[in-house]
Structures are given as C-alpha cells and as structure tokens.
Amino acid sequence: MLKIENLTANVGDKQILKGISLTVNAGEVHAIMGPNGSGKSTLAQVIAGHPGYEVTGGTVTYDGQDLLDMDAEVRAQQGIFLAFQYPVEIPGVSNAYFLRAAYNEVRKARGLEEVDPMEFLDIMTEKLKIVEMTDDMLQRSVNFGFSGGEKKRNEILQMAVLEPKLAVLDETDSGLDIDALRIVAEGVNKLKRPDNATIVVTHYQRLLNYIVPDYVHVLAQGRILRSGGKELALELEERGYDWLLETAGASA
Amino acid sequence: MPHLKYRELFDAAAPQAAAKDFLPKLKIAAIEHFEALGFPTTRDEDWHFTSVSPIAERTFRPARPAALTVTNEDVARFTYVDSHWHLLVFVNGRYEPTLSRFAELDAEVQVMTFAEALKEAPELLAERLGTLAPAKQAFTALNTAFMADGVVVKVPKGVVVETPIHILYLTDAHAANASMHPRTLVIAERHAQVTLVETFGSLGGGTYFTNHVAEVVVGEGARVDHYKVQREGHEAFHVGTTQATQERDSIYHAFSFAIGAQLSRTNVYSKLLGENAEVRLNGLYALEESQHADHQTFVEHIAPACSSREVYKGILDGTSHGVFNGKVYVDPQAQQTDGKQTNHALLLGDGARVDTKPQLEIFADDVKCTHGATVGRLDEMAQFYMKSRGIGGERARALLTYAFAAEVLELIELDSLKVALERVLFERFIPPETV
Ligand SMILES: Nc1ncnc2c1ncn2[C@@H]1O[C@H](COP(=O)(O)OP(=O)(O)OP(=O)(O)O)[C@@H](O)[C@H]1O
Ligand SMILES: [Mg+2]
Numbered sequence: 001m002l003k004i005e006n007l008t009a010n011v012g013d014k015q016i017l018k019g020i021s022l023t024v025n026a027g028e029v030h031a032i033m034g035p036n037g038s039g040k041s042t043l044a045q046v047i048a049g050h051p052g053y054e055v056t057g058g059t060v061t062y063d064g065q066d067l068l069d070m071d072a073e074v075r076a077q078q079g080i081f082l083a084f085q086y087p088v089e090i091p092g093v094s095n096a097y098f099l100r101a102a103y104n105e106v107r108k109a110r111g112l113e114e115v116d117p118m119e120f121l122d123i124m125t126e127k128l129k130i131v132e133m134t135d136d137m138l139q140r141s142v143n144f145g146f147s148g149g150e151k152k153r154n155e156i157l158q159m160a161v162l163e164p165k166l167a168v169l170d171e172t173d174s175g176l177d178i179d180a181l182r183i184v185a186e187g188v189n190k191l192k193r194p195d196n197a198t199i200v201v202t203h204y205q206r207l208l209n210y211i212v213p214d215y216v217h218v219l220a221q222g223r224i225l226r227s228g229g230k231e232l233a234l235e236l237e238e239r240g241y242d243w244l245l246e247t248a249g250a251s252a
Numbered sequence: 253m254p255h256l257k258y259r260e261l262f263d264a265a266a267p268q269a270a271a272k273d274f275l276p277k278l279k280i281a282a283i284e285h286f287e288a289l290g291f292p293t294t295r296d297e298d299w300h301f302t303s304v305s306p307i308a309e310r311t312f313r314p315a316r317p318a319a320l321t322v323t324n325e326d327v328a329r330f331t332y333v334d335s336h337w338h339l340l341v342f343v344n345g346r347y348e349p350t351l352s353r354f355a356e357l358d359a360e361v362q363v364m365t366f367a368e369a370l371k372e373a374p375e376l377l378a379e380r381l382g383t384l385a386p387a388k389q390a391f392t393a394l395n396t397a398f399m400a401d402g403v404v405v406k407v408p409k410g411v412v413v414e415t416p417i418h419i420l421y422l423t424d425a426h427a428a429n430a431s432m433h434p435r436t437l438v439i440a441e442r443h444a445q446v447t448l449v450e451t452f453g454s455l456g457g458g459t460y461f462t463n464h465v466a467e468v469v470v471g472e473g474a475r476v477d478h479y480k481v482q483r484e485g486h487e488a489f490h491v492g493t494t495q496a497t498q499e500r501d502s503i504y505h506a507f508s509f510a511i512g513a514q515l516s517r518t519n520v521y522s523k524l525l526g527e528n529a530e531v532r533l534n535g536l537y538a539l540e541e542s543q544h545a546d547h548q549t550f551v552e553h554i555a556p557a558c559s560s561r562e563v564y565k566g567i568l569d570g571t572s573h574g575v576f577n578g579k580v581y582v583d584p585q586a587q588q589t590d591g592k593q594t595n596h597a598l599l600l601g602d603g604a605r606v607d608t609k610p611q612l613e614i615f616a617d618d619v620k621c622t623h624g625a626t627v628g629r630l631d632e633m634a635q636f637y638m639k640s641r642g643i644g645g646e647r648a649r650a651l652l653t654y655a656f657a658a659e660v661l662e663l664i665e666l667d668s669l670k671v672a673l674e675r676v677l678f679e680r681f682i683p684p685e686t687v
Contacts, residue, residue, distance in 0.1 A: 088634050088637035
C-alpha cells in the first residue's frame with residue numbers, strides 16, 4: 001500500500017529525514033517510536049503533504065501512485081489520513097460544517113453523491129458513538145477551546161468519518177487519561193479492516209497493548225535504526241534508546 | 253478650486269425667493285460653509301490615508317429624474333427575504349412609491365419621505381435637521397446644501413416598532429456622473445424602539461457619487477438598531493456620515509457592512525449625553541482589486557457611566573486599501589466610562605494594505621478604555637489542516653475567510669439580514685465551482 005524508499009527531507013536548510021525506507025501493506029499496523037526530535041512527526045507530515053517540508057530525495061509510492069506528486073487534499077481524498085500531534089484550532093468554522101465539507105470532498109473523489117446536512121447528522125450520530133462523544137461538540141468551532149484530550153478524540157472522530165485507507169496517528173495517545181486512551185484505541189481498532197493500514201507514532205508501550213502492532217520501528221536522528229515485532233516495544237520500554245543509539249554510532 | 257463648481261450648481265437650482273424659510277436658509281448656510289471648507293485633503297488629520305481628489309476632480313451634478321426602469325426583481329436583489337419589512341425605495345435619489353411598501357404601523361409612528369415631512373411635519377424638520385451632523389465637515393455641508401430626498405422616522409414615547417424599516421437607495425444607469433445626497437433623520441423618543449436598515453445598491457450606475465448623512469436622536473431609555481449596507485457599484489464613490497446622540501439609559505447599535513465603491517468613507521459617530529447609555533459600533537468591510545475603504549468611528553463620552561463597544565473587521569484582497577480610525581473622547585465629567593475597541597484586518601492580496609489608527613483622548617481618571625488592533629494573513633496551519641482532510645485550497649481559503657468574518661456577522665441581530673450578508677460575502681470569496 002505504502003512504500004517509502006530512501007526518503008530524505010529538509011526544513012529550511014536543516015536535513016531532518018536522512019534516508020527512510022518503510023513498507024506498509026494492507027491490514028498491517030506499524031508502530032514508530034523514537035526519541036524527541038528524531039523526525040517522527042516530520043515523516044508523518046511529509047506523508048500527509050505538508051508544504052513546509054521539502055523532500056530532497058527518495059520516493060514514496062501509495063497504491064502504485066507517486067504520492068509526492070499529489071497535493072495534500074488529493075492525498076486525503078485518496079484515503080490518507082493524519083491525526084495531528086497538535087490538532088489545529090479553527091475559530092469560526094463549526095465542527096459539523098468542517099466534517100461534512102471533508103466528508104463530501106472525499107465522497108466526491110470516490111465518485112459518490114454528496115450528502116446534505118440532515119443525512120450527515122444521521123451519519124454523525126453513529127460516528128460519535130465510536131469515540132463516545134456527544135453531539136454538542138458539533139456546533140463548536142473546530143478544536144477551538146477543546147481540552148488536549150478532546151482534540152485527540154476529535155482527530156479520531158474525523159478518522160471515523162473519513163474512513164481512510166492509510167491512517168497515520170501521531171502521538172494520539174499523548175495527553176489522554178486512561179479512559180480516553182481506551183476509547184481512542186478501541187475507536188482505532190473498530191475502524192481497522194483487512195484493506196486498510198495504520199501507522200501509530202507513540203512514546204508509550206501502553207498504547208500498543210490496545211493497538212497491537214505487527215511491526216515496531218525505531219526512528220532516531222532521521223533514520224530507522226531498528227525494526228522488529230511488538231516485543232521490540234517492550235524492550236525499548238525497559239532499556240530506553242541509548243543502547244540503540246550507541247550501536248548505531250559504532251556502526252556509523 | 254474644484255469645489256467652487258458646486259456653488260454654481262447650487263445657485264442654478266436653489267430658489268432664492270423663499271430664503272426666509274428654514275430649509276433654504278439651512279441650505280444656503282451649508283453651501284457657504286462648504287465653499288469656505290473645500291474638499292478635505294490628506295493634510296487634514298482625519299483624511300490622512302484617504303485622498304478624495306478622485307471625487308473633487310469630477311463635477312457630479314445632482315441626479316435628474318428619469319423614466320423609471322427599475323423593477324421589483326431589481327429591488328429583490330437588495331432586500332432581505334423578509335418581505336414584511338417596511339420598504340422605502342429610492343432610485344437615483346428620488347423616492348419611488350410604486351416600488352415601496354408599508355406594513356401596518358402604529359398610528360403615532362411617523363415614517364415619511366423628506367418631501368412628505370416638509371408638508372406634514374415642517375416644525376419637526378426645522379427643530380432637528382442639521383442639529384446633530386457636524387456641519388464643520390465638508391461632505392456633510394455638501395449633503396445639507398444639496399439634499400433633495402430622504403427619510404424621516406419619528407417613534408413616539410414608549411412605542412416599539414417591531415418590524416424593521418428598510419430604506420433602499422438604488423442607482424441605475426441614469427446615475428452616471430451624478431450625485432445623490434440622501435438624508436435620514438430618526439427620532440426615537442423616550443423608551444421607543446426601532447430598527448432601521450439602510451442599503452445602498454447599484455444596478456449598473458457607472459461612476460456616480462453618493463453622499464449620505466443620517467442623524468439619529470436616541471431618547472432616554474430608547475433603543476435604535478441601525479444597519480448600513482453599502483453595496484455600491486465598483487466605480488462609484490460613497491461618503492456617509494451617521495451622527496447619533498444618546499440620552500440616559502439608551503442603546504444605539506450601528507452596524508456597517510461595506511463591500512462596494514471604488515472609494516468610500518464611512519463615518520459613524522455617537523455622542524453619549526446621558527448617564528448609563530450604551531453604544532455598539534460594529535462593522536465588516538470586504539475589498540478586492542483596487543478598492544479603497546476608510547472607516548472612522550467617534551464616540552464622545554460626555555456623561556458618566558456609559559459604555560462603548562466596537563468591533564470592526566476588514567478583509568482585503570487584491571491591491572485594496574483599508575483605513576480604520578477609531579476615535580474615543582472621554583470628557584472630564586465622564587467618570588466610570590467603559591470603552592472597548594477592537595479592529596482586525598485580514599490581508600488576502602499580496603498588494604493589499606491597511607492603515608489603522610486608534611485615537612484615545614481621555615480627560616477623566618476613573619475610566620476603563622482598551623483598544624486592540626491586528627493585521628494578519630490566513631493561518632497557514634489551518635489551511636494545511638483543512639487540506640489534510642480533503643478540502644481543497646480555494647475552499648479552505650474561503651472557509652477561513654468566512655470564519656474570520658463570522659465573529660462580527662454574529663453581531664447582526666436580524667437573522668435574515670445576517671444570512672443575506674453571509675451570502676453576499678460568500679459570493680465574493682468562494683469561486684462558484686466550489687459551492
Ligand atoms: N517547522 C520547523 N522548523 C524548524 N525545525 C523544525 C520544524 N519542524 C521540525 N523541526 C525540527 O526537526 C526535528 C524533528 O522534529 P519532529 O517534530 O519530526 O520530531 P519528533 O520525532 O516528532 O519529536 P517528538 O517526539 O518530540 O514529537 C526537530 O529537531 C525539530 O526541531
Ligand atoms: Mg512529534
């Protein structure tokens with residue numbers, strides 16, 4: 001589904017991604033872990049098409065197409081979804097309007113009819129259940145004045161509405177209380193299907209107890225230092241990253 | 253001296269014979285005033301960022317009556333769904349009874365055209381006309397000298413007029429190179445309430461000049477809601493001055509929406525004469541191409557314990573130029589004044605610019621007065637966030653622009669007007685294929 005090869009990317013003059021290769025197939029869950037500032041969010045944003053990151057080398061193919069050639073909105077319409085580490089507040093645009101606009105754009109791209117506000121309300125009633133949110137948040141401005149946890153939940157709500165093929169969750173677990181963590185993780189699991197895939201960026205093994213990964217990757221200093229199964233997360237939890245960085249340093 | 257041409261035009265039209273009557277007297281005084289003042293220049297502090305030489309260089313003759321070609325469909329483009337509103341339509345400055353309509357009105361409420369008022373209530377005009385609006389301003393003097401028609405509204409003590417009164421000033425092709433000087437006089441007596449909407453619209457008027465003056469007397473405990481919608485043609489010039497005076501416990505709410513004219517100046521002034529009066533001056537303007545719009549507000553806190561609230565926002569595309577000057581004067585008497593003013597501009601076009609100047613003159617010590625101004629561009633993060641949800645660039649831009657305006661549109665208390673102005677704004681900022 002997604003094939004990243006030797007990807008390098010800059011912010012301004014600074015190189016952040018220094019050659020990333022990663023293959024994600026339908027039905028898989030990949031976890032990406034790594035120290036602060038290692039480039040995890042950068043990778044997520046590059047996949048989503050943020051224009052502030054300049055891709056300087058490598059390729060990314062998504063469903064056989066050149067992903068890097070697509071505008072961000074086209075990527076979203078084609079089924080890519082990024083749950084932001086820091087969801088953006090948009091005062092003045094209601095959640096309901098925003099969600100319906102996004103939903104209809106994605107439907108249009110799939111050759112489906114747009115839905116009107118009444119139909120959309122029925123759809124929302126179902127989706128809100130997935131993240132255990134109440135409909136009063138629909139009238140509020142997008143993320144505006146939301147608590148940290150509410151913002152994260154709102155990201156998963158958007159994911160539930162858009163039903164992406166490839167979801168990238170960037171630290172969706174950070175700042176969540178235990179109950180919210182369970183709700184968000186169960187939400188992600190409910191949305192899982194054999195034909196979609198998920199990349200979860202996290203610092204905590206505990207999320208991976210709920211969303212069980214098929215692969216765990218360690219990203220540090222702009223490179224994937226190690227990949228393994230879910231037991232790698234446990235090992236990281238116990239030993240931290242230093243031993244990996246040292247090994248990498250020795251081999252470099 | 254370009255402004256002297258107006259003296260000639262005045263002399264050609266004005267009947268000198270009845271100069272002893274109040275109206276000719278007022279007008280003669282006004283043209284003499286205008287003659288002495290001339291058009292303002294950018295050396296004038298109040299006109300620093302706005303040159304009116306495009307107006308001064310031309311000679312706009314008073315509009316002449318012409319055969320009426322405006323239809324009800326034309327009118328419908330500028331009315332706001334609620335067909336039950338009182339509607340007074342003026343075409344090229346003249347009242348058109350066939351396009352106007354009145355709903356039921358309390359017998360004591362007077363809604364008259366200028367001509368009717370001269371016949372039916374000359375003493376009212378003689379007493380009030382020209383007493384509020386500052387004759388020391390050139391454009392106001394010009395309006396007084398040339399005013400030919402307009403509306404007089406008087407709501408007597410304790411009467412609440414539930415249905416809004418809509419005054420629609422339309423121009424058509426006959427208005428080209430002409431000037432219109434409509435005049436509004438509103439008197440809300442003690443505890444009276446009334447809502448007025450004044451709309452300026454063009455049906456292809458070319459280069460014309462609207463110079464409007466409104467005087468509003470808000471009596472003790474009275475409330476006047478006053479909406480002004482300026483949708484002049486893109487080649488037109490528009491200058492408008494609204495001056496209110498407020499007695500104790502009164503509320504005056506003035507909302508200005510401006511989207512038209514190549515060059516416009518909108519003045520909204522209120523004098524708080526009685527304790528505990530409240531004034532709200534809000535506005536939204538949206539410019540494109542090389543449009544220029546200048547707004548000046550002036551709140552004079554004369555009496556103690558009054559409050560003033562101001563929110564103005566501007567959206568500037570192309571190479572347009574916006575000017576906002578918010579003046580607040582607090583008299584030494586006006587203790588416990590509570591004033592708050594905010595002014596925000598959103599620059600969409602690379603060549604767009606805005607000049608903002610708050611001006612506080614405070615002579616009392618127990619006073620709370622704040623002002624805040626921002627000039628910004630569309631939030632890049634928000635644009636990307638929208639795109640990442642599949643919403644395309646143009647649409648994202650339009651939604652964010654609309655969101656910027658929403659806060660101030662929310663202050664419109666007439667739902668049908670709010671919806672209509674939202675639509676007008678959408679038409680400007682959302683390309684048709686994305687609607
Ligand atoms: N817009 C930017 N301008 C300047 N530097 C940036 C920008 N975005 C990212 N960086 C830098 O790139 C590096 C990688 O940042 P990134 O956000 O990808 O890290 P991360 O792995 O997600 O970290 P965390 O675990 O703290 O979220 C950091 O050093 C960061 O300061
Ligand atoms: Mg990050």
